[in-house]
Amino acid sequence: MTRNTLLEVEHLSMKFGGLMAINDLSFNAYEGEITALIGPNGAGKTTVFNCITGFYKPTMGMIRFKHSENKIYQLEQMPDFRITAHAKVARTFQNIRLFSGMTVLENLLVAQHNKLMKASGFTVLGLVGIGPYRKEAKSAIELARFWLEKANLTERADDPAGDLPYGAQRRLEIARAMCTEPRLLCLDEPAAGLNPRESHALNELLRAIRTETGTSILLIEHDMSVVMEISDHIVVLEYGQKISDGDPAHVKSDPKVIAAYLGVDDEEEAVKIVGGIV
Numbered sequence: 498m499t500r501n502t503l504l505e506v507e508h509l510s511m512k513f514g515g516l517m518a519i520n521d522l523s524f525n526a527y528e529g530e531i532t533a534l535i536g537p538n539g540a541g542k543t544t545v546f547n548c549i550t551g552f553y554k555p556t557m558g559m560i561r562f563k564h565s566e567n568k569i570y571q572l573e574q575m576p577d578f579r580i581t582a583h584a585k586v587a588r589t590f591q592n593i594r595l596f597s598g599m600t601v602l603e604n605l606l607v608a609q610h611n612k613l614m615k616a617s618g619f620t621v622l623g624l625v626g627i628g629p630y631r632k633e634a635k636s637a638i639e640l641a642r643f644w645l646e647k648a649n650l651t652e653r654a655d656d657p658a659g660d661l662p663y664g665a666q667r668r669l670e671i672a673r674a675m676c677t678e679p680r681l682l683c684l685d686e687p688a689a690g691l692n693p694r695e696s697h698a699l700n701e702l703l704r705a706i707r708t709e710t711g712t713s714i715l716l717i718e719h720d721m722s723v724v725m726e727i728s729d730h731i732v733v734l735e736y737g738q739k740i741s742d743g744d745p746a747h748v749k750s751d752p753k754v755i756a757a758y759l760g761v762d763d764e765e766e767a768v769k770i771v772g773g774i775v
């Protein structure tokens with residue numbers, strides 16, 4: 498099966514003073530796939546996300562995002578709000594950033610604010626008329642309902658987001674990002690702090706996103722049970738450089754990855770240790 502490249506990161510480097518957080522990194526993410534970015538603490542994963550989503554301007558390198566062969570965005574040259582609005586890249590953060598005083602449903606509708614304002618023609622008359630705004634408002638509610646159901650939050654729709662259990666808040670954040678109808682969804686440690694049941698519900702939601710919308714996902718995650726279970730493709734970083742790239746089976750048995758995770762310099766030694774454990 499041919500894979501269409503969605504994201505091409507080429508020779509990306511990011512320097513903070515004397516620290517090379519990302520060092521000549523190249524990798525691809527493909528349409529409709531879940532790509533995981535993994536690596537030990539401080540490997541540079543969040544910095545890569547920040548470069549892709551325009552929070553940082555990379556020191557060097559290119560980030561190409563292809564909607565089609567004719568429509569390619571150079572993300573490293575775009576401000577963050579354009580990356581969200583035009584290139585359609587959405588993200589969540591390591592710490593939850595919901596509107597906690599608003600209800601679950603309101604959080605999902607607020608995410609569609611841009612689309613609704615555009616339909617109003619940015620006028621009060623547009624809001625009260627029977628034109629495109631009403632149609633968009635209806636479709637916004639339908640989309641919110643769809644993601645409420647996929648995130649298993651329909652029963653909590655009218656509760657303040659801040660009252661939800663932690664795992665449900667994580668799912669709501671993802672549902673909210675999906676209401677912006679992204680081409681690429683970047684998730685920074687979505688399974689952090691979840692119990693096994695919540696982790697399972699998260700996996701289900703991510704699978705539903707892939708199968709039902711075809712949205713591609715770029716995932717930073719430390720929980721290997723989540724990574725190995727749902728990823729199509731894994732890129733491993735250590736000290737800002739790529740040390741492995743392939744499917745879960747390849748990455749899992751790569752001596753360089755095992756050595757990086759065990760903090761052992763000698764790759765043969767690392768493989769022996771893992772062999773002794775499993």
Ligand SMILES: Nc1ncnc2c1ncn2[C@@H]1O[C@H](COP(=O)(O)OP(=O)(O)OP(=O)(O)O)[C@@H](O)[C@H]1O
Nearest residue numbers: 513516517518536537538539540541542543544545
């Ligand atoms: N704004 C910044 N200023 C200075 N140094 C930074 C900045 N952001 C990140 N770093 C440094 O860059 C390196 C990579 O950090 P980054 O947060 O990208 O790693 P990570 O792989 O996401 O780590 P973790 O898994 O712990 O979240 C670290 O040494 C970090 O201290």
